[in-house]
Amino acid sequence: QVQLVESGGGLVQAGGSLRLSCAASGIIFRFNAMSWYRQAPGKQRELVATIGFTGSTKYADSVKGRFTVSRDNAKSSVYLQMNSLKPEDTAVYYCKAGSDFWGQGTQVTVSS
Numbered sequence: 001q002v003q004l005v006e007s008g009g010g011l012v013q014a015g016g017s018l019r020l021s022c023a024a025s026g027i028i029f030r031f032n033a034m035s036w037y038r039q040a041p042g043k044q045r046e047l048v049a050t051i052g053f054t055g056s057t058k059y060a061d062s063v064k065g066r067f068t069v070s071r072d073n074a075k076s077s078v079y080l081q082m083n084s085l086k087p088e089d090t091a092v093y094y095c096k097a098g099s100d101f102w103g104q105g106t107q108v109t110v111s112s
Contacts, residue, residue: 002026002101009093009106012085016110020080022095022103029076032098036069036080038091038108045094049080063089085110 008020020036033052039045049069050058057069068081078095087110095103 002097004095004097004101004103006093006095006103006106009108011109011111014085014087014110014112016085017081017083018085018108020082020093020095020106020108022078022080024076024078024095024097027076027097027101029097030073034069034071034078035096036078037094037096038089039094039105040088040091043091048093051078082108087112 003025004022006020006022008018010018012018031053033050035050036048037045038048046060048060048063049067051069051071059067066082066084071078090108090110092105092107094105
């Protein structure tokens with residue numbers, strides 16, 4: 001059974017930082033691309049960042065230079081370091097493994 005468990009969300013002031021974590025089980029982690037998505041109220045879920053099994057990364061234009069995705073294959077975990085947070089970053093953040101598996105999400109709220 002595949003499980004993805006996100007943690008690290010919370011309330012932060014604009015300009016602050018948060019680090020999200022996603023721990024995976026039930027998959028061969030090192031062979032999976034891992035992604036972070038987010039969904040704000042009333043909006044569609046959008047891709048934030050992806051890290052391939054080779055370590056290559058891609059980012060949404062809105063977060064480039066502020067967010068960094070990384071992975072630790074030994075811990076079957078993926079991370080999202082979020083700096084210089086803005087109120088528009090407020091959303092539920094989801095971890096995704098490959099093309100099929102989603103975590104339950106973690107709330108990030110950025111106050112102005």
